Amino acid sequence: MDRLNRRRVLQASLAAGGLLAAPARAQPKPEKLVYIGENQGGWKRVLMEEVAPAFERETGIRVEFTMLPVDAWRARLKAELGAGSSGIDIAQWSVGMAGWMAPHLVDHEEVVAKIAQRDPAFAWDDFLAGSKRAATYDGKLIGIPYRVTTGILHYQKALLAQAGFAHAPATFAEFERAALAVNTPPDRYAVGIMGKQGSGTYTSLASWLYSAGGRLVDFKTGEVFINEPKAVEALQFYADLVVKHKVTPPEVTTWEYDEIIAGGQRDRYVMTQTFAPYGTLINDPANSRTAGRWAWDTVPGHTAKEQSRTWIDGHFMAVPRYARNADWSIEFIRMACSRQWQLRSMERGNAPPRGTVLRDTDMVAKLGWPPVAAAAIETGFPTPAHPAWDTLEVALRSGVSETLLGQKTAKQALDAVAADWQRGLRRAGIRRG
Incomplete structure (x- = not known):
């Protein structure tokens, strides 16, 4: 209830010229967005090979992926975010990293509100409750779920x-x-x-x-x-x-x-x-x-x-507090985490956090396990x-x-x-x- 009231306050600020008054694409268009993530597994193929090119066609902005082994990925994020670097536009993190990542990330309740303004069909309610718990640290939503295992x-x-x-x-x-x-x-x-x-x-x-x-x-x-x-x-x-x-x-x-x-x-x-x-x-x-x-x-x-x-564990996309291109980062996250692209990513190995994707009739017939995962995620415990x-x-x-x-x-x-x-x-x- 507190979170619902908070979102209403955020949305009401539109009329008052508050945080959300600026349109999603108010910032100048950068040449590229820098995405820092982890390279284990093939579940990111749609993100890199299909979503990023579609985003570039739509916006003219290239997404530069730096995908690193686990230790190098964590070290890179710790070093750059710890220094307040503005060189990262989108940070991919997993549940076990939330504690030290949280101080460096914007409040993603505000990100959700911005996405809802830009795209009412994004349907935040479609994301499973367990995936939102996993994306929350110390009562603060710090990322948008992309993969939930x-x-x-x-x-x-x-x-x-x-x-x-x-x-x-x-x-x-x-x-x-x-x-x-x-x-x-x-x-x-x-x-x-x-x-x-x-x-x-x-x-x-x-x-x-x-x-x-x-x-x-x-x-x-x-x-x-x-x-x-x-x-x-x-x-x-x-x-x-x-x-x-x-x-x-x-x-x-x-x-x-x-x-x-x-x-x-x-x-x-x-x-x-x-x-x-x-x-x-x-x-x-x-x-x-x-x-x-x-x-x-x-x-x-x-x-x-x-x-x-x-x-429950998984990977999340987040906007660092120091990002220069936050509006465009949010736009990429909106696209990558949309139902359309989440459904496509599942065909190529992802485990999406959306209930309608995991329960999609074609996906259930093809893969079998997704609705079971959806049920497990709803009551599961996120990794500490x-x-x-x-x-x-x-x-x-x-x-x-x-x-x-x-x-x-x-x-x-x-x-x-x-x-x-x-x-x-x-x-x-x-x-x-």
Whole structure:
């Protein structure tokens, strides 16, 4: 309600000669806009190969993309924005960067209001609630969602049916029973996971954690919840799939992003909880021997399906406070995030944040997973965005890895993680005492 009232005030300022009084294209036309982003994955192809040329044809303004590896991308944004540089017109960021990006970005409620003035059909209400939560930091909208990823359950429907399961597992207990029933080593195992100690660790655990009612940390108070009983139960269940039940391929402790896709394509597993858009690649007839076999559902809840919760991450477009061409930056963002171009981007690998795009009849028929992703995004939890999370996540990776390798119980591992987090939060000035 506060946000709605705020938007009304912003729109009312038009008549009073306020912020939005200037038309969207009031600024002088620059020769180019500078876009700084990250180069991993092919989901940006439509943005670079189709939207940018269309924007140039319409406006005469070229978009210069500088797409960098993750570390270089973050370093470039930190350096230039930290110095107040006006050399970036559009900054692409992901959820985990929001904490340190927020001070350098304009209030995007104002951006939304400007876009609505220019294009009432933009339909901000079409963007899923979870995508807006992920684009918000400390109560401030700091970007417009372009790609929103989430974790869902991918499964080979016929194999579950042959084992007596008419639908996807709805609870942890059903998942365990199904896994034991469909596990046929050494050729095919029941479950694929990203078990490598790395950046995929959090997303592989998070759905189990949140569906069990587990929590991470309160960055305002410094309270640590990662070793509470619900979190411990979630990690132990997850680790037991590997250590106790042995329903995962033995090589999963080396698996991350590429490997979870390849494992599905090579029929190494029957079920996995992983990135929703990976369903397109795992089910791709040109590259997968399991093409046509896959179905999708939201992740299992702990003891009831209604408890199903997952993680949300993604990429957002934002206008820096120091940008000289803000009006034109907003115009490019308006075009790139429009329903027309979001629908097109989905055909080429993007995971759009718009409900009507994810539920589009043709896309559902072609890809299968999009409406499941839409449902998951609505109730999911964004990746922590506080600047201290990067440090905390490293300790979590270690604890999860020790449990998957059978070196520690979940309780032992998470007690150690909690102690490490408490020290880290004190060093960051967050935890008192």
